[in-house]
Amino acid sequence: FFKPSVGRRSLELASKINTKVELENPKVVTMTQLAPGEKKVFCRCWQSGTFPLCDGAHMKHNEATGDNVGPLIISNPKPSK
Amino acid sequence: FFKPSVGRRSLELASKINTKVELENPKVVTMTQLAPGEKKVFCRCWQSGTFPLCDGAHMKHNEATGDNVGPLIISNPKPSK
Known part of the structure; x- marks a missing residue:
């Protein structure tokens, strides 16, 4: 898919997620x-x-x-007593 | 970060992950x-x-x-008997 959205300064070519x-x-x-119970x-x-684990970087x-x-x-779920 | 990698037809501008x-x-x-035990x-x-849930689409x-x-x-872990 190719959907340039210059307004948000990002191109939506299929691109890497993990850098x-x-x-x-x-x-x-x-x-x-x-x-x-844990x-x-x-992330x-x-x-x-x-x-x-998540550290809030998604924001x-x-x-x-x-x-x-x-x-x-x-x-x-916590173990039933 | 901006690292054009034209070889893989993808630009690595900060871009959306979820489309x-x-x-x-x-x-x-x-x-x-x-x-x-579950x-x-x-994904x-x-x-x-x-x-x-994952369906293998990452491949x-x-x-x-x-x-x-x-x-x-x-x-x-399975419940201990």
């Missing part, structure tokens, strides 16, 4: 688990300084590009 | 939980047809752009 995280890795897949916030903008990215990406929040 | 998912939503945040694969390339994206993004796999 920071493990660039030498052919595919960055994260495998993890959460204990019962909560984690995961989906690939700009976080604490990747794979700066969205402002610079007019994007609307946000994190994935996993909060596991 | 498909809930475009009318100012910020797409996903909140979910997994039961003990496993889910979450981080914003191209999946089954967003927020086509990586090929088209030279990117290296992959999914987030959460597999919760």
